[in-house]
Amino acid sequence: MTVDLDAQVRAADPDRWLSSRFVADVQARADLIALYALEAELLSIPTRVTQPMLAEMRYTWWAEQMDGVFANTPRVGHPVLEALTAAVGRHGLDRAPFDALIEAHIGRVHGEPHDLDAFYVGPMQAAARMLAGEGHDAAVVEAGRLWALTQTGRADEATAQVAAANAALKALPPAAFPAVAHATLTRADEPEPLKRLRLVWSVLRGRV
Numbered sequence: 374m375t376v377d378l379d380a381q382v383r384a385a386d387p388d389r390w391l392s393s394r395f396v397a398d399v400q401a402r403a404d405l406i407a408l409y410a411l412e413a414e415l416l417s418i419p420t421r422v423t424q425p426m427l428a429e430m431r432y433t434w435w436a437e438q439m440d441g442v443f444a445n446t447p448r449v450g451h452p453v454l455e456a457l458t459a460a461v462g463r464h465g466l467d468r469a470p471f472d473a474l475i476e477a478h479i480g481r482v483h484g485e486p487h488d489l490d491a492f493y494v495g496p497m498q499a500a501a502r503m504l505a506g507e508g509h510d511a512a513v514v515e516a517g518r519l520w521a522l523t524q525t526g527r528a529d530e531a532t533a534q535v536a537a538a539n540a541a542l543k544a545l546p547p548a549a550f551p552a553v554a555h556a557t558l559t560r561a562d563e564p565e566p567l568k569r570l571r572l573v574w575s576v577l578r579g580r581v
Contacts, residue, residue, distance in 0.1 A: 385413035392555040404460035470495030493521035500552035512545040557581040
């Protein structure tokens, strides 16, 4: 199961997959991959259905599955839901960011403006909690917004956001840094070896 999810995330989300390689604890890394696999599933829905209402139906299904995830009764045989349920239980994750993420996807398929905090900040906060426990949400907000700007093609705004992100990250424990390290990757077309070098340098400095 873990190998399949790892491969899924590597194909769908290579930058965050690369940053997850810096998580030394095998179980913590697998839990992070479960979170990213959920996001990959949600992001792929509009590529598989063309009508907004059909996409909304699929997102509604995922929203309903969160009941089982947070009650420790996931849909049996679904690798993403089973892995995510285990991760939620291990780390005591809150449900609100997951609900907000799904709602943001529903809004997006209906043409509403992207809720960047729901898409990027909330998941990054959940990832940091997986790696370092509670109390670090504020430290990753600016890095999450930096990642959001990069991912939505707002390069100039992203450059201006770096200083605020690094100032806030001074309060983030090193163990949690792989949850934000990918914010240093500003070019999707860079070859993987160069991205790895950038991530190594970012992790060593604790800066994005």
